[in-house]
Amino acid sequence: MNFKATLACAAFVASVAPAAFAGEDAELVLNGEIPIVTTAPAPAHLDGVLGDEIKSGWLFRSDETQATQMDDFDNPGMIFVDQAQASWDTVEGSEGKSCASCHNDPAESMKGVRATYPKWNEEAGEVRTLAMQINDCRENQMGAEPWKYDKGDIVSMEALISVQSRGMPVNVAIDGPAQSTWEQGKEMYYTRYGQFELSCANCHEDNFGNMIRADHLSQGQINGFPVYRLKNTKLNGSHSRFKGCIRDTRAETFNPGSPEFVALELYVASRGNGLSVEAPSVRN
């Protein structure tokens, strides 16, 4: 399957016919209300390695999977968002606070937050993911136990926060103090891991649009994370996905929440600068 040729053809069809319901040239509108940018001009730092355009993983899925994400009542990921709303309002820890005690309604306070993460935290002197920030709040503001990285509770909370930014363009900063972490992530992206000696780029840069056995390779964008996967019927964090990919190269992987994966998340997120926040998206 030649993806680039298909695209050229699709662009021509789109100019004469209204947008198809689903497929590689489909348009994504959530609930008939929130338009999602699934194709955006490639960020300058990519230097054209993905061509002129970056593409959301949604475009690489089957019609049925695409349709599931288009309506919140069909999207099973929204169940976890409902659960997270309950824990948002639940008082935990020694300080007698819930998330809502400080942040009130997430629809107001968390709008746009997901689009800029991971980002540099000046006080801590490190790049922080959304999950790290949530756990920092739990430990230092609420006096509660931190949640385990990429496990149920925290991924649902990330989904609740991400939902408030749906449709907003991903815009993570890669310059300034975050630059060295970003460079580290870029180094990892192009490092070949494992017995198969595969880097992220070998699949998601050199071969996106091609089939890897039965699966349609995407660009590996993480604008849709946390993602509801049909494979395990729950929400998954990006670090769990990274771990799965590195495991599949038959390498020893890093752990979710490790500094290596934080750096990689920053770099991979920056490759999607310009795509909309989609979370919770629906994928294989």
Add this chain to the structure above:
Amino acid sequence: MAEGVTPRVKVPKSASAGEVITIKTLISHQMESGQRKDDDGNVIPRSIINRFTCEFNGENVIDIKMEPAMSTNPYFEFDATVPEAGDFKFTWYDDDGSVYEETKSITIG
């Protein structure tokens, strides 16, 4: 006891008089069937939503009885004719006696 039960409803904010609108409702609920056993072999008691109703200005729109074979997070989508402005009231009845309610207003125009 059922935990983390959250109803979710989608009703258009306005409609023209006599228009047929689509209503979507979903309640996140574990819907324990009463057929399963725990690790010690004891039957886990049934705990499901057994009835769901929708009323418009006090008039019944839909009344659904649910049995243990229903899946988790029951999702109902149905059409209703809107003769006038008013309130849709949705009610879910839990086995444990809990009643979950949600109200959505609709205007004509």
